[in-house]
Amino acid sequence: MTTIDSQHDLAHGGHDHHEGSYLTSRGSIIADIVNWATTVDHKKIGVMYLFAVLFMFFLGGVAALALRIELLDPPRLQVLADGTQAITGLNITPALGADPEDLAQNNLYYNRLFSAHGVIMTFMFLVPSIPASLGNFFLPLLLGAKDVAFPRLNLLSWYIYIAGSIFGLASLLFGGVDTGWTFYTPYSTTTDAEHWRTLSMIMAAFVLGFSSILTGLNFIVTVHKLRAPGMGWFDMPLFVWAVYATSIIQVLATPVIGVTLLLLLIERVLKVGIFDPGMGGDPVLYQHFFWFYSHPVVYVMILPAMGVISEMLSVHARKPIFGYRAIAFSSIGIAAVSFMVWGHHMFTSMGELAATLFSALTFLVAIPTAIKVFNWIATLYKGSIAINTPMLYTLGFLFLFSIGGLTGLPLGALATDLHLHDSYFVVAHFHYVMMGGTVIAFVGAIHHYWPKMFGRMYDERWAQASFWLVFIGFNVTFFTQFFLGTQGMPRRYAGYADEFQLLHQISTYGSWLIGLGFLGHLLTFVTSLVVGPKAPPNPWGGLTLEWEAESPPVEHNFHQEPVVRHGPYDFDRVVPPHCDEKDFPLPDQDEVARVH
Amino acid sequence: MTTIDPQAEPALAKPKGMRWESYVHGHHWRNADDEFDAAKLGMWLFLSTEVLLFAGVFVSYAIMRMKYPEAFINGSGYLDVKWGLTNTFVLLASSFTVAWAVRAAQLNQRKVLIANLIFTLLCAVAFFGIKLIFEYIPKWSEGKRPGEWFSYPYAHDPHEHIWWGIYYIATGIHALHVLIGAGLLTWVLVRSGMGKYGPKNYAMVETSGLYWHLVDLVWIFLFPLLYLIH
Amino acid sequence: MSFVTPITLAQEGPAPIDLGRDQISESSGIWERAFFGSQGFDSAAQASDGLYMLIFWFSTFFFVLLMVLMVYWVIKYRRRPGVPAPVSPSHNTLLEVFWTIVPSSSLLVMFFLGFWTYMERQVASSDALQLEVQGYTWGWTITYPDGTQPTWSTKYASRQNPDGSVTESTQPTPIFVVPENTNIRLRMISSDVIHSFWIPDLRMKMDLMPNRYTGYTFRSPDLPSGEDFSDHWVFCAEYCGNYHSEMAAIMRVVSAAEYRRILTEEFGEKPYVETGEIVWRNQCAICHSVDGKNGTGPTWAGGVFPEGERGLGYTVRFNDGSELVRDEEYIIESIQYPQRRIVEGNYGAMPAFQLSERQLIGVVEYMKTISDRGGELRVEEAEAAIEEGAEASEEDGSDG
């Protein structure tokens, strides 16, 4: 198969005829709906993902706010002086259908709340978030390609994602599950035995896995085969490296959760006894399987975030990224090591030898991450730093993610983890990395790429004000939880001893600030879509290929196939496309030549 | 199988939009080579996910075997090596013919391609038939069932239900893959009949073939694990 | 799913307790107090806190360093219209190697410290007081070596309101006592789903599995001077359903004398036979069967076996050729002073057991139920036998 079809090249090579923006309407609403629902355009699929995951984030966030309100003053039994009983406290679960007189039901509904929150936030929101939305939209643009490698497969992934979400939402609609997002056996195989909703939720996670695998596969092939002429591996933007590393993890780890959840389903339905201790099975085997996927998956969540951070940081600081290769390789390093540390979630249920091994490996995974952080900070040195929303979010990410990552260290050390495991310390840790890391980077990146995606600018003041609300609210909510954890507050508790109440209350107030902040963002975005000023093709002065395209890009991304003539971060040598040297002045080129 | 002379193939009619001669690669590819390589790379990646999926099954097997060696030794004693071996040969033969089919597509031997595909599908049917008639149905009716369903009265070991659980899960997931593979090959067969595959376009034949090899490969591992190791 | 029977509850148990944390030693810093509130109560717990604080200060150092640089540079190099960014190199191998090596080596230290402290918990000391812990949805059954189980409980999160009402959680929280300054080993199992036994003041937890025993060892703290007891929370730290959040217990540390008193006078309400059976199950069953099969030691079942007569009311032959009909006095002697007379064919492998009076009687009463000749024995006689045994041991002491 070596013939090169030159005829074809002539026919398809240059798209010189003028095309409209990918957002151009097809004339009627029906035509538009049909067009979007059957599109194989990566940009449209990316945008659909964006709205879907933001909707999931909203649902998960509402569940979070609700469970935080329950923790403000958990309902308790009150025995009055005359011996009669009443329920005190803030009992919100009746709003969900619980019996207000029955505290066991209150607890059940609380458990369903945090399970819904966890499942939505991880499987339906965070795993697909950056890669499926921004990755889909920008990967081909960053590579100078017209689309991803397998556009129809991409559409299939999207529909699988929808199907999985429907399984999940159906389960939630009919009451939800009380297993936590980890589905530990034997609890998950026995709880709520008569009802199908637990099955449906496990099914959801199972189906969503396929979507994740196919997207990852698609991206890997895209990176290998669709780079623009002149783009070597080390000319790729770091976001591409990050998506590439992410995809590798998705492809290699997700099948394992697939078979695990399949076994769990079989176990629940057919009672084969592999995980059921009553029949000779082994519940710890389930934990191994689960974390073999779910540890790598936390890097699926963070790596794309690190990718967009690298992009935003260098663009808004107008600085060549410091240590490009170190950052690129550390992405791959993280991906590789991430497969060897899953046991650190199970120190309290595994043998000494295994625990020791996993503890040692856990510290190993912190090293490539530390390297990245150092490089990011060094990138700021002698930059030309614009303080705008994407930059604020980038700095916010560095602040919050560092705290989140560093608190991973006492969790990785054996002795301290035995105290902190399954406490609010862990809750705080993973919110600092998942929310403070990934979500913050995601929201920043949405601002960064908003003009490109929708062709409109957003309001800086509103966006920055919302950032500060989110940032401050976040710290109030979750920093307190470190103290809760070290002082002995276990997680997944619907109530608690009095001594923890003050800190819980502070945490709940903080969560309201976060909610307000995101509401601000929501309004900013809606306003921008409706009345925002038109965006220029390159508002920030970026050098990567997506900024050569129009805002929003045309149907096939570029008018001509772009050719790569400079590195993605040569800010000290190149005037950005569509920009004026007046706005983005270059330093003395002799000096640049001397320094490099 | 009758030998088919490629020369005997009638000269193809004027290329219509549907046939392989007029195949045009997807517009987002720079050339057909890239597209073909991408399809293969994609399939290899997908196969690696399948391998990992089965790795999960194999690990469960290993762990449970470690816990209950007696149950597994007894359990595999109930299996009939004869049928396992037959099925192994059936799949091996089908792997061979599917590889031949790819070759035939490359060389534009349409009848060879079709004949090989049909033979492969027949093998799939045979595999299923043997599995069902000589293994699943008799075992299930004797009470050799997984987990809670287990009701075989002459069990030697109290944990034989675990063995049967692993047995049915492993062979069941594999059988599902045989089914999917057969579906893919049927699709390829139909399209071969329409003349869609030839030297310029045979990526689909090749990738489905790769998938079929995987199905075979997994069985090559399952067979000794389940039938042979005592 | 099977559940163990929940413990019986004494409604009049001790008054609700203040578990506020003010026991932290004066020497600890403000951060340590903020994090932990109270001092970890054995050396491993303190080592663990030490490690935590080490990591904390290490992290704080890097965090502050990075954040100060970040903020400083952001301000110093903020964008000025028309002014290009100063030129600077985009990598520096030496610097990059440096900031790879330094964190790596400090991480190695953290790992080892964590590992050593962890191992300290895993090593069971031979003289430890072993408590059996059974977790079930949603409660704990604690069993002392003599089979006694705590009968005290309170209501979690109890609170007296100004209007005279009491706010409380629904599930009872058992209170169990341990003697101060003693090595304690927990042997744990779950009867349904997975639970986890977390003693925050000990900085330690371990999961309870439905299919195998797990456990850990710790040393109970000294009582604070002037206090009769100190209370410590135990929480279930593995999600287990509706009342996961109320699956708590309170560990009360008391003096050794008080411990013995509570066990016998407050908790020890079990019928003798049941007490004896629990003692047998927890301590004797490894060597002594009750079904006639010989183990390391002779079976307790009464009857004539190939090796000779066994059990209460049957004749025993000793290595020195003497014979005796096994009676209560002999049984109690064999428990307390097993080396005095060795049964024919045995070699004196049995260690002495320190059982309470109740437990000794319990064992004898239990043996009676498994021997057809054990019928007539009465409790008073057993008590008399115990007294004689005690006198005998005093004689021993003066002889030696």
Ligand code: HEA
């Ligand atoms: C985005 C997701 C994400 C990320 C990136 C991480 C990153 C890390 N996590 Fe986290 N983790 C979770 C999500 C994540 N985690 C979740 C969801 C759970 C709980 C699951 C559940 O039970 O429900 C969890 C739980 C968890 C546990 C189990 C706790 C328990 O239940 O007992 C452990 C234990 O080792 C751990 C460790 C780590 C470590 C060492 C890192 C490292 O990768 C961190 C590396 C980062 C840094 C080190 C900081 C940045 C660097 C600097 C500021 C420079 C200076 C640093 C040095 C010199 C070292 N995590």
Ligand code: HEA
């Ligand atoms: C992505 C991951 C993610 C995110 C973002 C969050 C966000 C939040 N989480 Fe959660 N959380 C988890 C993942 C996440 N969480 C997981 C995995 C668990 C474990 C579950 C388990 O134990 O099984 C958990 C558990 C958990 C607990 C512990 C429950 C327990 O153990 O009992 C708590 C308690 O405070 C909590 C609180 C919160 C709060 C207040 C937020 C807030 O930050 C939420 C704020 C968000 C909003 C208020 C939504 C607003 C959105 C809009 C208005 C839409 C518009 C948006 C845009 C346009 C950008 N979470």
Ligand code: CUA
């Ligand atoms: Cu028991 Cu949680």
Ligand SMILES: [Cu+2]
């Ligand atoms: Cu992890």
